[in-house]
Amino acid sequence: MKQVVLINGKKQSKLSVFNRLIQFGDGLFETCVVKDTKLLFWSMHFARLEKGRAQLKINKVSEKQWLKDINKALGIANTSNAVVKVILSRGESKRGYGFKKNIKPTRIVIVSTAPKQMPDNYTLGVCKTGYANNPLLSNIKHCNRLEQVLARVELRSDECIMLDEQGHVVSVTQGNIFGIKEGVLLTPKLDKCGIEGTRRAVILKIASELRLQVKVGELTLQMLYDCNEVFVSNSVIGIKSVDTINAKRFSEYETTQKIAEALEKDSQKKNNAVPLKYKKAYIKKILSLSVIIATLFAFYWANTIKIEKPFVYHLPPGAGISVTASNLEKQGVIHSRYFLMAMAKVLGFDAKIKSGYYDVNPNMSVFELLTNFVTAEVASRNITLIEGKTIQHYYQQLTHTEALKSNGSFAEMMRLTGIKAPYEGYFWPDTYRVNVGDSVASVLKRSNQKLKERLQNHWQNRDKNLRLSSPSQALILASLIEKETAYSAEKTKIAGVFMRRLQVGMPLQTDPTVIYALVASKKYRGFLTRKDLKFNSLYNTYINKGLPPTAIASVSDSSLYAAMHPAKGDSLYFVAKKDGTHAFAKSYEQHRLNIKKYLIPFSKIK
Known part of the structure; x- marks a missing residue:
């Protein structure tokens, strides 16, 4: 081809x-x-x-x-x-x-054309050309790939490993890399450079389901050499076992094979496999049908959809082909119900249509619409819940999404999901594929379940010296970090400042908690005043020591990681710079100097 x-x-x-x-x-x-x-x-x-x-x-x-x-x-x-x-x-x-x-x-x-089968004995080298640290562009699949181009010039094996500026393993030139050692799956963290492949997230989920401990962090070549199994992955090859890295040979593949088999099954799930529309089946039958009915319906362009604007059609449960064809004709979607019924009869579809909500577009044919009814190719949409938002924001967003059915009040919706209070922070921000007609409660239930899984996974892999007593405390801390900065590279440092303040009994003094309290009381005016910092609320971390009662927003992976791996150091203060990064200080005197140097009207001061 x-x-x-x-x-x-x-x-x-x-x-x-x-x-x-x-x-x-x-x-x-x-x-x-x-x-x-x-x-x-x-x-x-x-x-x-x-x-x-x-x-x-x-x-x-x-x-x-x-x-x-x-x-x-x-x-x-x-x-x-x-x-x-x-x-x-x-x-x-x-x-x-x-x-x-x-x-x-x-x-x-x-x-x-899809590539041919990969070589049996898959070998890796180590590239001299590595990645430059660039947190702002990490995990964006932009078109400037000169680092990989230069690395491929050096290639003397099937693939080669690329390192970062500190000599840590990042990836291979065309995919992510994983090691398995004694029941632990190792893979590099990619917050400064590299790309989180689409298969990587699925592999980490599968590993947890196979009861492997998952560790995402710094990975050295020696740590790879010490593994029992090593494999690479990308969208095209899926998973490929590595036989050799330089002179080091690997002879175990059992766990890798289990992950590969699970990934293959996962790829065929309905949510992960989008059926495409270029159908060519039944063409001969359609031609025969056209000959039979041409004399009866010559004045119709019978196989065209009449509508000018797309809409969603509801095929109710129990509706047969006759009722469906009649409804479509009455709504002005098709020219003739008889044409649709005859087509369904000839193709053997008349007893196979399935209920649901279906997209109907002006450029569709009647055949395409009928085929969708038979294959249950229901209308679906992507809904994105953005990190750093409150549960009330998600509730308003979802209840105003046309594709979803509302479940009534917030309290009623939480009752239907079976989710217990506290609610804040217990929903995972992500892009969810939903079918038109799904309920708001079903989306929130999926989001809540995903949060629980991510939180538990991070908690199991937390820093062994972490001075937090429960996953819920870690979630609260992660929400403060999420609202303090969008700059992933600094999140562990900010976590370190918060943890040291907690340990010495200092109030956290973080503005987002005050804003959260004011918004909940409908008293927030879009900015904070000195008076606001004295607002009487358990969430106000200027007048209360310790963590607030609950999280104040949804969290990202990077904030969860930071909350459970706070950076070591002696800083107790930080102030925002104009570029969104922060200046840290261990003494109040140095902090005042930083304020004088960097403070702008909307700065965060700790």
């Missing part, structure tokens, strides 16, 4: 020299796998693409548009198994780094 390239939905392979992808590498990409007409782990790929797009401030391209382009490219390629690379460029501009806000992004989709 030759490669198929679409640029902005058109079959072509030439890109303008003024495109910022060529000029600056100003773009993002994802490499996906299509297996048996199913796009694997698409929701995770799209979520990462969206996260990078938002951080680089590239204008939005809808998920629907991407799937339309991918379907078209695969249809042209006439294949059901392929590697699909999607590239999002900021677009075209004149020379110079600046750009206009309304610049139109460029969409690129490349379909290639």
Whole structure:
């Protein structure tokens, strides 16, 4: 199969020299796998693409548009198994780094043949070229990959390991790396450089389910050499066992094989495998059917959908093909109920349609709509819960989401989920794939369950000297860290300051707790005053020592990690700089100097 390239939905392979992808590498990409007409782990790929797009401030391209382009490219390629690379460029501009806000992004989709089987004896070397630390761009899959390009020039084995500036293992050039030693899964933390692959998160979940202890942290070459098993992973190869690193040989593969088998099963789950729409089955039957009814319905373009705007159709439980066809005709969706009923009869679909909510689009055919009814290809949406938000924010967001059914008041919803108070912080921010018609309570229940799993995993792998007595205390501390900074590299330092203050009996004096209390009392005006810092509330950490009663927001992985691995040191104060980082001080005198140097009106002062 030759490669198929679409640029902005058109079959072509030439890109303008003024495109910022060529000029600056100003773009993002994802490499996906299509297996048996199913796009694997698409929701995770799209979520990462969206996260990078938002951080680089590239204008939005809808998920629907991407799937339309991918379907078209695969249809042209006439294949059901392929590697699909999607590239999002900021677009075209004149020379110079600046750009206009309304610049139109460029969409690129490349379909290639799936690679042949990997070599049996898979060998790794160690690259001289490594990663530079860049926390601001870490885990964004941007198009500037010169570090990997230079590393591949050195390649003398099947793959090579790339190190960071401190000589710690980060990844291989095209994937993540893992080691297994005596029931423990080891993999590098990637907060300063490298990419968290879509398969990496699934592998960590699978490892926990297989009762392996998971350790994400600094990983040296010697630690890899000491492992019983080593494997690498990426979207294309899945999981591949490593036989040799330099002169070190590995002969155990049992646990790796179990993880690989579980990953393969996970990839076929409904939430992880998006069925694609380029269907070619039943074409002969459709042609035969067209001949039979052509004389009766010549004045109809019977296989076209009549609507001009997309909408969601509800096929209720127990509705047969006759009732469904009649309803669609009455609502002006199809030209003739008889055509739909005849098609269903010829194809043997008349007794196979399934209830649910279905997307209906102007460019669909009646055949596509009927096929969706039979395969239960129900309408689904991505819903993103952003870290650092309160449960009331999530409740309002979800109850105002058209795709979901409301469960009434907040109290009633919590009763239906079975979740017990306290609620704050006990919901995991993530992108959730939901079916239209799902309840708000079902989304919150999934989010709560995921939080419990992540919290327990972090607690099991906490610092052995951590002076917190329970996972709930760690969650509260993580929420304070989450609201204090978005700069992941400093979170463990801020955790260290908070822990030292707790140990010596100093109040934490963190502004977000005061804001949380004021918002709950409907007294927050958008800024804090000296008077606000004396507001009477158990959450006010200026007048109360210790942690607040509950968390104050949802948390990210990096904040949970920081809360359970506070950095050592002697700092007791910090103040925000203009770039969002912080200046730390061990004495109040030095802290006052930092305030004088860095303080701006909206600074956080501790």
